Amino acid sequence: MSILSLADVFRARQRLAGRVVRSPLVESPSLSLRAGVPVYLKLETVQPTGSFKVRGATNTLAEMAADGVTKVVTASTGNHGRALAHAARALGIEAAVCMSALVPKNKVDAVAALGARVVIAGRSQDEAQVEALRMVRDEAYAFVPPFDDLRVIAGQATIGVEILEVLPDAAAIVVPLSGGGLFSGTAFAAKAIRPDLRAIGVSMARGAAMHESLAAGRPVAVEEVETLADSLGGGIGLDNRYTFAMTHDLADDVVLVDERTIAFGIVHAYRTERLVVEGAAAVGIAAVLASRIPVKNGPIVVVVSGANIDMDAHRRIVMENEDA
Numbered sequence: 001m002s003i004l005s006l007a008d009v010f011r012a013r014q015r016l017a018g019r020v021v022r023s024p025l026v027e028s029p030s031l032s033l034r035a036g037v038p039v040y041l042k043l044e045t046v047q048p049t050g051s052f053k054v055r056g057a058t059n060t061l062a063e064m065a066a067d068g069v070t071k072v073v074t075a076s077t078g079n080h081g082r083a084l085a086h087a088a089r090a091l092g093i094e095a096a097v098c099m100s101a102l103v104p105k106n107k108v109d110a111v112a113a114l115g116a117r118v119v120i121a122g123r124s125q126d127e128a129q130v131e132a133l134r135m136v137r138d139e140a141y142a143f144v145p146p147f148d149d150l151r152v153i154a155g156q157a158t159i160g161v162e163i164l165e166v167l168p169d170a171a172a173i174v175v176p177l178s179g180g181g182l183f184s185g186t187a188f189a190a191k192a193i194r195p196d197l198r199a200i201g202v203s204m205a206r207g208a209a210m211h212e213s214l215a216a217g218r219p220v221a222v223e224e225v226e227t228l229a230d231s232l233g234g235g236i237g238l239d240n241r242y243t244f245a246m247t248h249d250l251a252d253d254v255v256l257v258d259e260r261t262i263a264f265g266i267v268h269a270y271r272t273e274r275l276v277v278e279g280a281a282a283v284g285i286a287a288v289l290a291s292r293i294p295v296k297n298g299p300i301v302v303v304v305s306g307a308n309i310d311m312d313a314h315r316r317i318v319m320e321n322e323d324a
Contacts, residue, residue: 125234171298
């Protein structure tokens with residue numbers, strides 16, 4: 001695969017130094033017992049914007065700032081927009097974020113609090129992106145893709161490098177899968193270093209665009225519906241340039257988890273791991289709890305991608321799932 005190199009990933013890591021957190025990798029005794037092998041959690045929840053997205057956004061904007069770009073726009077389900085707003089403020093760049101009406105209010109407010117212009121457009125990620133591209137055409141913004149961009153992918157790929165620096169004998173990485181930026185970047189870096197390592201994507205059963213696209217052999221449109229894993233919503237783009245092909249080539253398996261299983265993942269993270277995580281970040285934990293990760297020959301690393309859940313919703317999920 002020649003579209004991205006490991007050298008690109010290490011250059012991204014240099015740009016991110018001092019700007020993002022080298023997130024901890026911690027063992028989970030309870031998940032290890034369930035899986036029968038050591039299970040480690042890569043906690044991207046500690047990033048300054050509460051999710052892994054700050055890696056790709058910061059790497060991309062650092063390159064764009066060096067090229068003289070002064071105003072950027074993106075479409076987001078929340079976390080990428082927050083990351084872009086954070087990186088733009090740090091670099092002195094004007095930012096606008098287009099989000100659909102399905103994005104939770106707490107995520108919209110977090111973007112606005114960082115000084116970005118917020119635009120609510122449509123009821124899907126794809127409709128929000130149409131508005132973002134109009135702003136590129138009519139208002140001279142530069143577009144920053146939420147996932148389908150080599151600079152974004154290279155930023156997310158630094159996670160794979162960090163994992164293997166701490167746990168070189170990892171047998172598998174389990175990564176939330178949506179548009180594919182996190183999955184393809186993390187899997188690319190990890191497999192470039194350890195080709196025998198297994199990369200497993202996990203998504204929600206409702207509206208998993210990348211899963212449906214892989215099954216069809218091409219990018220397809222999928223209706224975006226409400227889900228606990230809201231950050232995994234949205235399409236992959238019918239004109240997808242990078243992440244579909246990379247995910248197709250790098251994924252050893254793709255696992256889907258239903259809403260109740262995601263809720264159990266959120267509750268387990270809170271009660272047992274002492275972590276507050278959003279639904280998208282809980283899917284890997286949920287898959288381990290449901291015995292959906294068939295790895296029996298070595299340590300498993302689960303990427304816990306973000307903590308940006310509405311706390312009222314979190315409280316309700318915990319209370320409604322006392323039997324989890």
